[in-house]
Amino acid sequence: MTAAGTPETCSIIVPLDFSDASRAALRYARDLAIALRAELRAIHVCETPWTRRALYAPPPLPVTASLFALAGERLTAELREAGLPPETPAIVRVGDPVSEVLRYLNEQRADLIVMGTHGWHGAGGDRHRLGRVTRRVVHEANCPVVTVRAASPGCVERQRAPAIAALRADLPHAGMPVGPVDIGGE
Amino acid sequence: MHTSRILVPTDLDDRSHTTLCYARELATKLRAELHILHVVPDAARESWAIDAAGVDLAAITSEWLRDADVRVQMLAHQYRFGPVAMFAVVRLGAVAEQVLAYAAEHRVDAIVIGLSKHGAVTRALRGSTVDRIVRRASCPVVTVPTATPRELEVAS
Numbered sequence: 604m605t606a607a608g609t610p611e612t613c614s615i616i617v618p619l620d621f622s623d624a625s626r627a628a629l630r631y632a633r634d635l636a637i638a639l640r641a642e643l644r645a646i647h648v649c650e651t652p653w654t655r656r657a658l659y660a661p662p663p664l665p666v667t668a669s670l671f672a673l674a675g676e677r678l679t680a681e682l683r684e685a686g687l688p689p690e691t692p693a694i695v696r697v698g699d700p701v702s703e704v705l706r707y708l709n710e711q712r713a714d715l716i717v718m719g720t721h722g723w724h725g726a727g728g729d730r731h732r733l734g735r736v737t738r739r740v741v742h743e744a745n746c747p748v749v750t751v752r753a754a755s756p757g758c759v760e761r762q763r764a765p766a767i768a769a770l771r772a773d774l775p776h777a778g779m780p781v782g783p784v785d786i787g788g789e
Numbered sequence: 790m791h792t793s794r795i796l797v798p799t800d801l802d803d804r805s806h807t808t809l810c811y812a813r814e815l816a817t818k819l820r821a822e823l824h825i826l827h828v829v830p831d832a833a834r835e836s837w838a839i840d841a842a843g844v845d846l847a848a849i850t851s852e853w854l855r856d857a858d859v860r861v862q863m864l865a866h867q868y869r870f871g872p873v874a875m876f877a878v879v880r881l882g883a884v885a886e887q888v889l890a891y892a893a894e895h896r897v898d899a900i901v902i903g904l905s906k907h908g909a910v911t912r913a914l915r916g917s918t919v920d921r922i923v924r925r926a927s928c929p930v931v932t933v934p935t936a937t938p939r940e941l942e943v944a945s
Contacts, residue, residue: 631929638792639818720924741904741923747811747933749899750923 613641616713618704618740619681620647623753624719629685631751632717641715645693646707647678648700671695701739708744716740717749792819792898798826798888798922799903801860804935808903809868811933815901822874824895827861828887829853829879854879885921892928900926903935 617632619625629645636643649670674695682691696703708716721734741748797812799805809825816823832838832849857879865877880887892900904919923930 717929738920741919741932742906745934747901747931749929749931751929752927 613639613715614711614713615639615641615643615715615717616646616704616708616711617643617717618646618648618700618736619678620700620719620736621677621681622719622721624721624734624751626681626685626719627753628717628719628749628751629681631749633685633687635715635717635749643687643691644707644711644713645678645682645691646704647674647693647695648703649674649695649697650700671697700736701743704736704740705743708746713746715747715749716744717751720750720752792821794824794895794897794899795819795821796824796826796888796892796895796897796900797902798828798884798900799861799864800884801827801857801864804903804905805864807935808901808933809864811931812901813868813870813873815899815931816873817871820872821898822876824876824878824891824897825861825865825868826878826880826888826891827857828884829857829881830883831881850881854881884918885925888922889925892926897928899929899931901931901933904932905935 613636615632615636617625617629619629632643635641675693678693678695679689682693683689694707696707704716707713718737718740719734720737737750741750795812795816797809799809812823815821829850830853832846832853838846858877861877861879865875869875878891880891888900888902891897900922902919902922904917919932923932
């Protein structure tokens with residue numbers, strides 16, 4: 604980034620959490636990258652219960668490795684679905700989403716972050732609230748951040764329903780009523 | 790994605806420079822128009838207005854409006870660059886509401902707004918205007934971390 608923060612030679616980072624807002628952000632970032640002739644890089648941060656507010660380093664567990672691989676596959680699929688070339692750099696990290704995104708930003712010396720207004724940590728049904736992760740990235744990043752809203756609230760609800768149903772099927776206590784809450788929300 | 794109109798709200802202070810430069814650069818690359826907007830508060834709604842009996846608040850407000858108009862026009866002139874079409878606009882009211890209303894009325898494709906760094910505590914207490922715009926805008930919002938000219942000098 605230049606001193607004035609101008610987008611001269613541009614590299615764009617798009618953090619994905621596979622929510623609808625992040626999908627909208629990916630598409631916007633793709634178009635912006637074309638318009639600005641910028642390089643696009645995607646990152647997904649796997650959050651495990653102990654990385655949330657860990658006071659110690661996460662212990663290496665075999666389950667993390669499988670989570671890692673799964674996230675990598677999903678990330679690749681997501682990029683392919685958005686019509687991005689397969690050589691688009693994409694990375695999966697484990698840890699706190701905010702610090703990992705910011706760390707990646709500094710490593711890559713990127714010029715711009717494009718992200719959804721809220722992902723799974725969500726806004727508890729109020730689409731006018733800003734997601735916890737997005738809010739922190741907006742305030743803590745030392746580069747410009749573009750926030751993109753998912754297409755429409757109706758669209759979010761429709762698309763989220765199957766995800767909740769799938770989660771419900773996976774749960775041991777399946778059949779428990781799951782309200783319109785965000786998965787992993789606050 | 791077609792970006793034809795970019796809105797830059799500015800409070801006209803010396804931190805606006807970074808934001809305006811960034812927005813102008815973006816407008817050039819995306820071949821978009823640039824709308825510079827400044828929102829003037831209504832004097833009658835200021836906290837001191839209650840004690841200001843006998844003061845012509847409407848006259849103060851219109852004076853502020855006239856002053857702001859000159860400043861914004863000057864700013865637009867100063868940042869005029871190449872083929873970018875510039876519009877200088879002054880509105881009256883609350884900042885976030887007016888910015889959002891303008892964006893909706895003029896079908897703005899992106900809002901570029903400056904963001905000054907504060908600690909988490911200040912942020913939590915004040916609840917910033919930028920946050921409100923980011924939360925409520927239906928178009929993408931670009932937040933640009935800003936610095937005063939002095940801070941830029943020190944950094945470079």
